[in-house]
Amino acid sequence: MFDLLPCCLLLFGVGLFGCVDSSLLGIGGIKLGELSVNVTTISEIQENQKAEGIIYLEGQVANQAPFLATGAYELQDPTGSIWVITNHTLPEIDDEILIQGQLKFQSIPLGGKDFGEVYIQEQQRLEHKTKKTEPL
Template identity: 40%
Template sequence: MPKINKSVAFMQQTRNLSLSFLYRRHSIVPYRLGLTFFLAAGLCSCGNLTSSGLSGNGLKIGTNVTPIGEIKPKQDNQAIVYIQGQVEKQAPMMKQWAYKINDSTGKIWVVTNQKNLGEGAQVVIKGTVRYRSIPLAGKELGEVYLEEE
């Protein structure tokens, strides 16, 4: 019987102490809770949550992602774009790798130092638009590609 009395007394003490730290006279916890609340509210009010680029429909990372179909051969060779898509093919080069990235608007080759992108992987890549001219028998067979930053 004494064991039960001890455990009941311990349970009553812990119940009395469970929230008492919030009501101490010089406790810092209420200040921390208040500061955390105001910081979170301030961060949420800094921007419009609907235009943040995060979307539940599909895999949309940011609003600054350029659709592959909009990257044109006449575009400035120094343009930096972000693309997003799925790795369709991979080709090893001397010191780099080339990956064919596919999104719903088109396909483009990306030259990068990354070796670990498998076929089917979803990727977001920042790169510089490049164009390699290949004139052959009076026809232009050049192609646009990205060189990863």
């Protein structure tokens, strides 16, 4: 039975990446130890807002919104910005981070039109560079 575990994990991992619309995968790869990931730009997400899947994003924290049990922060890259919902500690404004997240779309129908918004549910923070503060 335990001989099947590695095969199941491999199939599950391939299935997760297979759910991502291949047009969303960025062309810029980042190497994390032995792992290499493709980073998606925020503009690629906004071009195809109803796509779903696991993606990697890199950027700078522009804003934050703390909630009781969770929080959100706005992540910016040179192509745009997007909100990220997290269960982790909120990063500080100006911190630079690389995350793995689940692409989500929240439909908001009003007057026969859809004013939905795409956002990211953070799954894992892979890199985190805190801002440098100067002493007063």
